[in-house]
Amino acid sequence: MALLWLLLLLALAGPVGGTWDSCRSTCGLRPMVLNESSAIPEYRSSDSANGTSLDVNPGTWTGxxxxxxxxxxxxxxxxxxxxxxxxxxxxxxxxxxxxxxxxxxxxxxxxxxxxxxxxxxxxxxxxxxxxxxxxxxxxxxxxxxxxxxxxxxxxxxxIQLGCVPDSSVAVAELKTCYIAGWRASPESAPGPRLVLQEAKVRLIDVQLCNSSRWYGGAVHPQELCAGYPRGGIDTCQGDSGGPLVCKDNTKEKFWLVGLASWGRGCARARRPGIFTSTQHFHAWIRAYTHPHPPKPSPTPAPTRHSPAPGTVPDISFPKRTLMQFLEKLQEMLELLRDRKG
Missing domain, CATH: 2.40.10.10 (Trypsin-like serine proteases)
Known part of the structure; x- marks a missing residue:
């Protein structure tokens, strides 16, 4: 019985070490972009529109x-x-x-x-x-x-989770943003070899994007603009649905603020990438990914009889906690079996 209680505590405490063994309760906690130095291409107002992106290392864009x-x-x-x-x-x-x-x-x-x-x-x-x-x-x-x-x-x-911002996040005020997508490597032969690349971008005011010399009103309220006024860095074919992430201004957290949606051409001046705002659809996303939010357990009514001395009280655990406990128990039994073998 003592072993079972120990295993239950381990299941409730979560994984130990530098990795997560499940996707519960964590998102955006590790930077999706590890290199925040100027090595990541970023367009500056004095530069010409000739930006490039950089290949990323494994584990950099985990979501x-x-x-x-x-x-x-x-x-x-x-x-x-x-x-x-x-x-x-x-x-x-x-x-x-x-x-x-x-x-x-x-x-x-x-x-x-x-x-x-x-x-x-x-x-x-x-x-x-x-x-x-x-x-x-x-x-x-x-x-x-x-x-x-x-x-x-x-x-x-x-492999880790991206964080969808709710209404409490001031997305328009986020300054450090990135895009990523797979591009054909120039060294690939004989056929195309798609490697993941990243680039730094800036959020652009939607009103500016909708001005007559830009998109002329084609950008919807549930969309974001990101890139640079003179172009040079942009999403393109094959990037649809890809992430636009921005670093929180105060916390070590990255927000999945946009999904690559459309644009006119690729990397053209006054034609930045248009992204679906995930914040706008936060409620729609939760309606499907969290269809049955847990309800608070009612306080049990006092009973006439207390548990007998030396017995384990009758405790009701949520189904997910029980499943996690059973998974931990199975892992422990397999470990003991391997050691005995």
Whole structure:
């Protein structure tokens, strides 16, 4: 009995060490961008529009996902997304406008080189896709979708969660922002080799983006602009649904503020990237990823009889806590079995 109580305490305390063994209660706590130095390309007002992006190291963008489809001529990276819970990836609805069979699609997490994902990468089959019911393909309004995975994700140093900001976060005041996406490596041969790259960007006032010399009113209130007035750095083909993340101004936390949605051309002057604002859809996201929020347990009424001396009181645990305990117990039993063998 003492061993069981010890295992239960371990389950409640959570993992020990430098990694998380599940995706519970953590998001954006480790920087999705490790290198905040000037080495990451950033456009300055005196520069010409010739910005470039940099390859990233494994474990730098831990929440980013490659959404792929298998066709008769091979498997292809189609869009990007971000893991936001142990079963859900957030992406753009336009990625699935022609998707007839989701079973041909998959999600790859923890990879920086899609040609050589490495041992840290994980592949998940898609259970279902939930596009926003008001998504309009022509205007790209409400361009957001949730992808449910067949199996839950186990977090690691290479796979962690992105944080969707709620209404308490002043997104417009965030100063340090980044984009990432897969690009064909110039050294790749004989075929294209997609590697993850990143770049620093700035949030641009939507009113400026909607001015006559920019987008002329085409940007919707639920969208963000990010990039530089003279262009040079931008998202492009294959980046749809990809993350726009910004560092919190006071905490060591990164917010997933946008999903790459659309733009006119790539990296053109006065045509920055347009991103779906995740904050605007926070309630919609929670409605599906947290459909049954836990209710506070009522205070038990006093009983006439107290537990007998030496007995364990009858304690009711939430189902998730019990499942975590059983998983820990199974791991411990397997460890003891291996040692005895």
């Amino acid at each position: 980013i996902a490659s959404i792929q489809v298998t066709l008769e001529n091979g498997t292809w990276h189609m869009c990007s997304g971000t893991l936001i819970s142990h079963r859900w990836v957030l992406t753009a609805a336009r990625c699935f406008t022609t998707a007839e069979d989701v079973h041909k699609w998959k999600v790859v997490l923890g990879a920086t080189d899609l040609a050589q994902p490495g041992r840290e990468a994980e592949v998940f089959q898609i259970k279902r896709v939930l596009k926003h019911k008001n998504y309009d393909h022509d205007s790209e309004r409400n361009n957001i979708a949730l992808v449910e995975l067949e199996q839950p994700v186990e977090c690691s140093d290479y």
